[in-house]
Amino acid sequence: xxxxxxxxxxxxxxxxxxxxxxxxxxxxxxxxxxxxxxxxxxxxxxxxxxxxxxxxxxxxxxxxxxxxxxxxxxxxxxxxxxxxxxxxxxxxxxxxxxxxxxxxxxxxxxxxxxxxxxxxxxxxxxxxxxxxxxxxxxxxxxxxxxxxxxxxxxxxxxxxxxxxxxxxxxxxxxxxxxxxxxxxxxxxxxxxxxxxxxxxxxxxxxxxxxxxxxxxx
Amino acid sequence: xxxxxxxxxxxxxxxxxxxxxxxxxxxxxxxxxxxxxxxxxxxxxxxxxxxxxxxxxxxxxxxxxxxxxxxxxxxxxxxxxxxxxxxxxxxxxxxxxxxxxxxxxxxxxxxxxxxxxxxxxxxxxxxxxxxxxxxxxxxxxxxxxxxxxxxxxxxxxxxxxxxxxxxxxxxxxxxxxxxxxxxxxxxxxxxxxxxxxxxxxxxxxxxxxxxxxxxxxxxxxxxxxxxxxxxxxxxxxxxxxxxxxxxxxxxxxxxxxxxxxxxxxxxxxxxxxxxxxxxxxxxx
Numbered sequence: 001x002x003x004x005x006x007x008x009x010x011x012x013x014x015x016x017x018x019x020x021x022x023x024x025x026x027x028x029x030x031x032x033x034x035x036x037x038x039x040x041x042x043x044x045x046x047x048x049x050x051x052x053x054x055x056x057x058x059x060x061x062x063x064x065x066x067x068x069x070x071x072x073x074x075x076x077x078x079x080x081x082x083x084x085x086x087x088x089x090x091x092x093x094x095x096x097x098x099x100x101x102x103x104x105x106x107x108x109x110x111x112x113x114x115x116x117x118x119x120x121x122x123x124x125x126x127x128x129x130x131x132x133x134x135x136x137x138x139x140x141x142x143x144x145x146x147x148x149x150x151x152x153x154x155x156x157x158x159x160x161x162x163x164x165x166x167x168x169x170x171x172x173x174x175x176x177x178x179x180x181x182x183x184x185x186x187x188x189x190x191x192x193x194x195x196x197x198x199x200x201x202x203x204x205x206x207x208x209x210x211x212x213x214x215x216x217x
Numbered sequence: 218x219x220x221x222x223x224x225x226x227x228x229x230x231x232x233x234x235x236x237x238x239x240x241x242x243x244x245x246x247x248x249x250x251x252x253x254x255x256x257x258x259x260x261x262x263x264x265x266x267x268x269x270x271x272x273x274x275x276x277x278x279x280x281x282x283x284x285x286x287x288x289x290x291x292x293x294x295x296x297x298x299x300x301x302x303x304x305x306x307x308x309x310x311x312x313x314x315x316x317x318x319x320x321x322x323x324x325x326x327x328x329x330x331x332x333x334x335x336x337x338x339x340x341x342x343x344x345x346x347x348x349x350x351x352x353x354x355x356x357x358x359x360x361x362x363x364x365x366x367x368x369x370x371x372x373x374x375x376x377x378x379x380x381x382x383x384x385x386x387x388x389x390x391x392x393x394x395x396x397x398x399x400x401x402x403x404x405x406x407x408x409x410x411x412x413x414x415x416x417x418x419x420x421x422x423x424x425x426x427x428x429x430x431x432x433x434x435x436x437x438x439x440x441x442x443x444x445x446x447x448x449x450x451x452x453x454x455x456x457x458x459x460x461x462x463x464x465x466x467x468x469x470x471x472x473x474x475x476x477x478x479x480x481x482x483x484x485x486x487x488x489x490x491x492x493x494x495x496x497x498x499x500x501x
Contacts, residue, residue: 003318003319006315006318007316011304062303064266064268065266065268065296066316066319067289067292067319068288068319069287216270217263
């Protein structure tokens, strides 16, 4: 499994995709922006490009000829996606801290960066992973439809959350008002988000293995 | 000992079917796997590498069942697809570094010596290699991880005559010690005349014949005769072509009746392939 992970990191993921978190993360510096977009860029750009790379480089057959189980090859790909997602969130949250200090007096129409907001981001990526990984492993090479559907699902979640943040005074208070100082609430949301992210991704991983067993090269 | 044993493979696709494919390869020999384009060579090879799921049948490599011992056996199989390249923008160096940790018997010294022998420059990208060099690189990898069975899908197609001849010499050298066995598919029959010990011929998803090369050719006769003789023997011919003097056809040696008094000769592998595919199309 370690060898497969190294193979993904060295061959599958181009250097550009390691730079992406720093580029998209910098968007956190736009005052009062729609920050869900920052991590969505991972879904818009990194995922389809990376998986297009797998397709054009015949990764499916390349990997299948190595002495590895199908299960491990799914595990390696899912791990890489998760690793990059964590990188995107980690870098963006650091830029987020800078952003809140740079512009202390901005009025936020959308959610400002806060532990709770990152919790919501985890949920958004959880939904993305569940849809993308499960759909992708139906063929293990077609990435277009899985990207469209999973990105749509993620946008619907983000849009819905922002809409609630505007419509509901409770949500607005929690993520934009006094709730920001309630660290217990903020970190509980973050932890819940991480838990949902983990659970959804693990479910996706198991369904993907089942589907991949049936895939023919 | 058998390096490869295939029993009753069946695999149905929408427009194509492998039907009861069976053959075996003795350890230390080269088997040529011939057939027209679309006859089922690659499908059979993919099933040997467990890349597709079989409807039924059994594959044993070095006496072990492929499905039960897949990981262990893949350590001992080397493969090359003539027409598929992987990670073509990567350098040989990079690719090897990624591939070698997967193999527990990786022999770095052997790898270095094969690079030298095959004239492979580690700093070249895969896309910069000629078709023959790509196959040689795959061979270098396979041999460095101690592969005992080489499964090569059309390794010689697209090569110039010199490169082809070189590659065939390498194949023969490899099997000399009796440890390595090679199955390679091709539609270039002259390759097999040069280096194969066994021939397996597949046509339209079915194995027509699998035998030692001389015996394989000896199974058939190419016959020439006039129109009257054609009338006598038409039912026995596998297929025939009419020409202004009469006909030329392929017949099973056992069906050849000396009383017909036709000219007969040993066919080439190409003749066998051509007449069998003609027979097939006559039924369609």
